[in-house]
Amino acid sequence: MATAPTTANAAGLSWGPRALIQKLRSGDEIARIVTLIFALVVVLLTALLVYQLWINSAQSRHRFGFSFFWSTTWDPVANQFGALTFVYGTLVTSALGLLIAVPLGLGAAIFLAELAPRRLSDNLTFLIDLLAAVPSVIYGLLGVFILVPLMRTEIQPTLKRAFGFTPFFRGPAYGIGFLTAGFVLAVMIVPFIISVSREVLLAVPNDQREAALALGATRWEATWKAVVPYARTGIMGSIFLALARALGETMAVTMVIGNNPTISSSLFSPGYSIAAVLANEFSEATGNLYLSALIELGLVLFLLTFILNGLARLLIILTTGRGTGVSIA
Amino acid sequence: MRLLWRKTVNIVMLSLTGLCALIAVSVLFFILGYLVYHGGSDVNWDFFTKLPKPVGEAGGGMANAIVGSGKLLLLAAIFGIPVGILGGVYLSEFGGQAVPFVVRYTADLLNGVPSIVIGIFAYAVVVMPVHHFSTVAGGFALGVMMIPIVLRSTEEFLHSVPPSMREGAMALGASKWRTITSVVLPAASRGILTAALLALARVAGETAPLLFTAFGNRFWSPGWSQPIASLPVMIFTYAVGPYEDWHQQAWAAGLVLLGLVLVTNVVVRTVLSRRSSPQRP
Amino acid sequence: MSMRKLIGFALLLMLVGAPAWSQNINAAGATFPYPIYSKWFDEYHKAHPNVQINYQSIGSGGGIRQLMDKTVDFGASDGPMTDEQLKQAGFKILHFPTVLGAAVPSYNIPGVTVELRFTPEALAGIYLGKITKWNDPAIAGANPGIKLPAEDIVVIHRSDGSGTTYIWTDYLSKISSEWASKVGRNTSVNWPVGLGGKGNEGVAGLLKQTPDSIGYVELIYAIQNTLSYGSVKNSADEFVKASLAGVSAAAAGAANAMPADFRVSITDAPGKAAYPISSFTWLLIPAQIQDAAKRNAIKDFLHWMLTTGQQYCEGLAYAKLPKEVVAKEEKAIAMIQ
Numbered sequence: 001m002a003t004a005p006t007t008a009n010a011a012g013l014s015w016g017p018r019a020l021i022q023k024l025r026s027g028d029e030i031a032r033i034v035t036l037i038f039a040l041v042v043v044l045l046t047a048l049l050v051y052q053l054w055i056n057s058a059q060s061r062h063r064f065g066f067s068f069f070w071s072t073t074w075d076p077v078a079n080q081f082g083a084l085t086f087v088y089g090t091l092v093t094s095a096l097g098l099l100i101a102v103p104l105g106l107g108a109a110i111f112l113a114e115l116a117p118r119r120l121s122d123n124l125t126f127l128i129d130l131l132a133a134v135p136s137v138i139y140g141l142l143g144v145f146i147l148v149p150l151m152r153t154e155i156q157p158t159l160k161r162a163f164g165f166t167p168f169f170r171g172p173a174y175g176i177g178f179l180t181a182g183f184v185l186a187v188m189i190v191p192f193i194i195s196v197s198r199e200v201l202l203a204v205p206n207d208q209r210e211a212a213l214a215l216g217a218t219r220w221e222a223t224w225k226a227v228v229p230y231a232r233t234g235i236m237g238s239i240f241l242a243l244a245r246a247l248g249e250t251m252a253v254t255m256v257i258g259n260n261p262t263i264s265s266s267l268f269s270p271g272y273s274i275a276a277v278l279a280n281e282f283s284e285a286t287g288n289l290y291l292s293a294l295i296e297l298g299l300v301l302f303l304l305t306f307i308l309n310g311l312a313r314l315l316i317i318l319t320t321g322r323g324t325g326v327s328i329a
Numbered sequence: 330m331r332l333l334w335r336k337t338v339n340i341v342m343l344s345l346t347g348l349c350a351l352i353a354v355s356v357l358f359f360i361l362g363y364l365v366y367h368g369g370s371d372v373n374w375d376f377f378t379k380l381p382k383p384v385g386e387a388g389g390g391m392a393n394a395i396v397g398s399g400k401l402l403l404l405a406a407i408f409g410i411p412v413g414i415l416g417g418v419y420l421s422e423f424g425g426q427a428v429p430f431v432v433r434y435t436a437d438l439l440n441g442v443p444s445i446v447i448g449i450f451a452y453a454v455v456v457m458p459v460h461h462f463s464t465v466a467g468g469f470a471l472g473v474m475m476i477p478i479v480l481r482s483t484e485e486f487l488h489s490v491p492p493s494m495r496e497g498a499m500a501l502g503a504s505k506w507r508t509i510t511s512v513v514l515p516a517a518s519r520g521i522l523t524a525a526l527l528a529l530a531r532v533a534g535e536t537a538p539l540l541f542t543a544f545g546n547r548f549w550s551p552g553w554s555q556p557i558a559s560l561p562v563m564i565f566t567y568a569v570g571p572y573e574d575w576h577q578q579a580w581a582a583g584l585v586l587l588g589l590v591l592v593t594n595v596v597v598r599t600v601l602s603r604r605s606s607p608q609r610p
Numbered sequence: 611m612s613m614r615k616l617i618g619f620a621l622l623l624m625l626v627g628a629p630a631w632s633q634n635i636n637a638a639g640a641t642f643p644y645p646i647y648s649k650w651f652d653e654y655h656k657a658h659p660n661v662q663i664n665y666q667s668i669g670s671g672g673g674i675r676q677l678m679d680k681t682v683d684f685g686a687s688d689g690p691m692t693d694e695q696l697k698q699a700g701f702k703i704l705h706f707p708t709v710l711g712a713a714v715p716s717y718n719i720p721g722v723t724v725e726l727r728f729t730p731e732a733l734a735g736i737y738l739g740k741i742t743k744w745n746d747p748a749i750a751g752a753n754p755g756i757k758l759p760a761e762d763i764v765v766i767h768r769s770d771g772s773g774t775t776y777i778w779t780d781y782l783s784k785i786s787s788e789w790a791s792k793v794g795r796n797t798s799v800n801w802p803v804g805l806g807g808k809g810n811e812g813v814a815g816l817l818k819q820t821p822d823s824i825g826y827v828e829l830i831y832a833i834q835n836t837l838s839y840g841s842v843k844n845s846a847d848e849f850v851k852a853s854l855a856g857v858s859a860a861a862a863g864a865a866n867a868m869p870a871d872f873r874v875s876i877t878d879a880p881g882k883a884a885y886p887i888s889s890f891t892w893l894l895i896p897a898q899i900q901d902a903a904k905r906n907a908i909k910d911f912l913h914w915m916l917t918t919g920q921q922y923c924e925g926l927a928y929a930k931l932p933k934e935v936v937a938k939e940e941k942a943i944a945m946i947q
Contacts (some may be wrong), residue, residue: 031506035419038412039432042476046435049442049450056453075800076771077793107349115343116350124354126594131357132527133590135534135561136444138583140808141568142360144815152819174764174805175819187356194353195527196482199520203489218339234485241478244440250537251565259769259806270805275443276769279537280808282445284671284771284797286695298446305441309434383649384926460680462636544636545666547651556636556664566667569809570645571834 050302057296059289068296074261074277076285081293083300085261089178089271090304093253094246096182096267097189101242104186105193106235112194113201114223125198131191140255143184148175148256151183156268167265174258179267181257185249189242196241200234201227236316240309247305250279274301361587368580376581381547381563384572391582393549394558397464398533398586401543401559404468405475405532410525412472413479417521420480421487422509433481440477447474448538456542462556467543471535475528482524486517522601530590536561560586633907637665639673639686640773641809642711642828643891646928647686650919654911661907670773671797677703677894683904685894688773689780689797690873702897704946705872706912706939707890710861710929712829712852713777714839714887718817719744719759726840727752727849730878730886733842734786736763736824738793739803744822752843759822766816766825769806771798777889778826781877811835826887829857830927844886845878856885857929865934872939888929898947905946912943 060068060081071082108128112121152175163169204227212222228235258270259280274297285291375390382389416436420429442450451470456462490513498508514521539545544556545566560582567579644667651663668676670687677685678699690705715728732748735741741748745758768775776797783790793799805820807813810831817825817837829852832839841851850856860879868874878886895912899905916936923930931939 027507028505031509032419032423035415035423036428039416039419039424039428039480041412042416042432042439042480043435045473045476046439048454049439049446052450052453053446073800076798077796077800080800104349104352107346108353111343111346111350115346124350127357128353129523129527129530129594130587130591131353131360133530133533133587134360135536135564135583135586137536137561137565137568138360138364138534138580141579142363144812144819146363149819172762176805176816190353190356192527195523196485199523200485200489203486203520205491218335220339220342221335224342231489234489237481237485240437241440241481244437244477245531247441248443248446250443250445254769254808255812259808260801260804272806275445278443278445280770280806281798282449283540283669286671286674286692286797288698295449298443298449301441301443301446302438305438309437309441313434383652384645456681457679462681540666540668540672544638544664546664547648548634548662548664555634556666566644569641569811571811571814571828571831572645573834 050299053295053299053302057292057299060292060296063289064293064296068293069300072261072263076281076287076290079287079289081290081296083274083297085263086272086274086277086297087300087304088263089257089261089273090247090275090301092178092267092271093181093185093257093273094243096178097185097246098239098243100182100186101190101193102239105190105238105242106197108190109194109197109201109235110223110228113198114219114227121198125195128191128194131187132195134188136188136249136251137255139184139188139252143180143252143256147180147183151175151180160268168267170266171264171268173268174270176256176258177268177270178257181253181271181273182267184252184256185246188249188252189245192241192245193235193238196238197231197235200231200238203234204230236312240312243308243312244305247301247308248275250275254279274298274304361584364580364584364587368577368582368584371577371581372584376585380549384570384575391558391560391563391578391585393546394560394563394582395585395589397543397546397550397558398560398589400464400553400557401467401471401539402529402533404465404553405471406525406529408469408472409475409528409532410479413476413525413528414483414521416476416480417483417487418509418514420484422505422513429484433484436477436480439473440481443537444474444535445537445540448541451538452541461554462542462544463554464543464550464557465553467539467557467559470538470542471532474532474535474538475525478528478531479521479525482527483517483521486520486524487513489520490516518601522598526594526597529593533586533590534561536565560589632659633661633903635661635663635684635904635907636682637663637673637684637686637893638668638676638682639665639894640670640688640891641667642688642773643686643709643928645830646709646923646926649922649926650915653919653922654914657914658907658910661911663907663911669771670776671771674894677896683899684896684908686892687894688889688891689776690875690892691894704895704897704942705892706895706942707872707892707931707935708915709923709931710857710888710890711777712857712885712888712929713774713781713826714829714832714852715824715842716814716817716827716832716837716839717824718821718838719761720821721759722756723838724756725838725851726756727843728840729843730781730785734782734789736765737767737782737802737804738786738789739765752849761822764820764823765801765804766807766813766820766823767801767804768810768813768826769808770812771796772809773797773889773891774810774826774828775799777877777887780875780889781887784875784878829853833927842886844882844884845880846882846884848882850883850885852885852887854924854927854929856883857888858932860884860886860888861890861929861935862932865932868935868938870942872935872942895946897945909943909946913940916940 072084073080073082156173159169208226212226254276260270261272378392379390455466498512545562546556546558550557564579564582567575673685676682729752745760779795783795807816810827813825814831814835841849843849860876863879863881864876920930
């Protein structure tokens with residue numbers, strides 16, 4: 001008894017050969033399998049990448065074991081390597097970058113989605129997207145020529161005068177260092193937050209806004225309390241994109257961070273990040289242990305990203321009461 | 330009283346958001362202005378048509394790098410966009426809980442891999458087996474970098490399409506796949522396009538992955554299996570040289586790169602907006 | 611491994627390349643000689659239009675590695691390959707010096723516009739972090755009559771692995787046993803103090819921006835960026851400021867004692883006019899090249915480089931090879947088969 005396919009439910013748990021053939025005929029099952037394969041390509045590529053990193057860092061892993069994680073020595077001549085200073089630098093600069101970029105980006109996205117006239121909003125966003133295309137090396141150069149002197153002569157001394165009593169704004173003001181790198185990263189990741197958040201905000205159905213306004217909310221309240229929470233997962237997604245870029249940024253960071261493997265609470269201090277040291281030393285590294293240690297650093301960054309992503313998702317799940325019905329994790 | 334407070338907060342917050350947007354846009358104009366000021370004079374007809382000249386000789390351009398970037402980005406788009414979109418479709422429309430979680434997580438991880446590590450990976454997988462740098466290797470590296478951005482964004486934008494549209498289509502008897510292609514994807518197309526162009530813009534400026542894959546070329550690169558020049562690599566090489574005219578060429582190249590990304594954006598958007606009329610809620 | 615080979619081959623076969631009517635040669639390596647190399651390859655191409663030598667400056671270490679991986683036809687390096695690297699390569703590699711370069715101590719001290727004199731002890735002390743102020747006797751002693759401020763010295767070095775670092779640390783290792791044991795010589799070292807700039811231009815940039823700083827850069831970067839740089843006391847107790855003549859003098863001193871494979875360090879070279887922080891830079895050529903056309907092209911280029919090529923050096927602030935070295939190299943070209 002051939003019936004027309006009634007596969008209205010994508011989960012499609014009806015068994016049996018007849019159902020299967022019907023599903024195949026309708027093309028849904030093929031579509032499901034094909035798209036599944038493409039989705040799994042991502043996993044495959046990443047697994048392959050991790051595999052490469054794993055086997056090429058074997059020499060270093062065997063030599064240093066877990067001490068690689070907490071050692072602060074990085075000496076290519078004596079062949080002693082440790083990751084801690086780079087992990088610190090990566091975390092600090094990315095955190096700074098996000099701290100600056102997220103409020104700025106979200107604010108701009110809200111303006112562009114809710115307040116600005118459509119034409120203006122489209123054109124401005126268009127231009128902001130261009131920021132994502134500026135090559136990393138140009139950001140680095142601009143950082144060196146413009147931001148660094150500005151930091152050294154104006155911004156850092158001002159911060160020191162105002163907040164010098166905290167441990168964050170101490171030490172000589174070279175102009176380069178964690179803070180400068182954080183600023184540069186912020187500029188580089190803000191387009192992702194603005195662009196994606198704005199799209200998601202635009203996609204929020206109008207009835208949400210209208211309902212809030214009908215209840216007497218001000219424009220701001222309607223936006224902040226009705227629209228933004230609805231778009232929360234998309235905004236979070238844009239922050240993940242931004243975080244990822246910040247963690248992996250190489251050229252721009254290495255030009256302004258000072259490239260000195262130090263751990264210091266002061267944001268004025270020069271530092272080093274994993275991606276920066278990879279960019280600096282990979283081409284020139286001769287010597288198998290050296291190369292293997294660099295690749296192990298890549299693996300450490302991967303692990304770091306893994307943990308950070310996990311923590312962020314946990315945070316979202318914990319703070320989301322009802323969610324928007326969309327799976328976020 | 331309370332109303333006054335709320336109204337004040339309203340005005341203050343809304344102006345702050347305007348300020349944020351202003352800051353973001355002014356940064357861009359500042360960068361553009363800087364590039365124009367320092368490199369603008371070097372962007373002439375020669376730049377687009379001639380090959381690079383060694384230091385000390387006037388003239389010369391980056392024609393091979395411009396074409397090279399074009400070829401590399403084409404390959405990257407071919408590798409990266411279909412995987413991203415179709416993968417995103419699976420996550421949003423077909424997937425359950427487990428597989429999408431893993432794929433999403435993995436995509437975020439891949440996104441965070443430094444571009445130089447992607448380059449090393451592509452080197453090991455595409456260059457080493459044949460002992461040969463090539464355009465294909467470069468395109469592959471860039472494509473891999475595009476996938477997570479496109480995938481995650483596609484999923485988000487597909488999710489944002491209201492369930493009522495899907496249900497409407499299905500009530501009319503459309504199969505799931507038909508619903509996706511005729512209703513859901515077009516509705517989300519604006520966002521997906523934005524994400525694809527954003528991803529393309531991002532990889533257009535990447536240098537590190539190309540150093541070990543596409544390598545670089547002072548000359549023209551026929552076909553797809555030779556090393557090839559690209560704008561970011563040229564910018565990098567020239568910017569770190571000692572000569573002032575090299576620096577100027579680097580700024581000029583940066584300007585041209587941004588210009589090309591802009592033009593691509595405009596062209597793609599106009600072509601695709603003429604075809605479909607996205608639903609505006 | 612074979613699976614990856616299959617993927618690699620499949621990808622390449624899919625998008626097959628175009629005709630090779632021209633001889634395409636790929637090379638990679640040192641950034642320091644990139645200006646003169648790009649000039650040479652361009653001039654050579656003009657003289658021989660069917661030969662395209664594509665050189666990319668990814669760094670000395672990168673050049674060595676790509677050569678060992680056989681993804682390029684020859685490499686270039688600011689520091690000679692070590693015995694261990696040569697053994698690891700698995701095939702014989704020949705070194706051919708091309709030009710000479712120098713690393714100079716450059717500084718930015720507000721108020722000091724004259725040329726400073728540096729003793730080896732001063733340089734080592736500064737970079738070890740033991741001499742911390744500009745008016746330290748070790749520096750002031752060599753510069754009588756010049757008012758040096760009582761400011762902290764900001765030390766700048768390279769953050770990326772580089773041949774320039776190799777030259778600098780090679781010199782410091784020779785003149786300071788403490789440096790040799792504590793830090794050593796390499797393209798990348800564990801610097802006791804200082805900020806890292808990326809590339810020569812990164813160091814030059816930092817120097818210009820940071821008052822009371824000192825850093826080492828290739829001579830040509832100091833000249834192009836109009837940085838102040840000082841003279842260094844050589845092994846004959848003469849203070850020599852880096853110049854093409856001084857560098858060539860250092861090379862001439864080493865020419866007679868040149869080993870057959872040309873791997874020699876000429877830092878702290880003997881001779882009154884020798885600039886002590888000089889170095890050769892080498893092309894790394896495989897001794898065996900299968901493809902006859904490629905082999906002949908490379909050999910012909912080497913001949914050209916040693917004769918016509920050398921005349922382009924001075925215009926770009928590189929020192930030429932001494933005659934004796936050129937003669938020896940001409941003979942060595944025959945070893946490429």
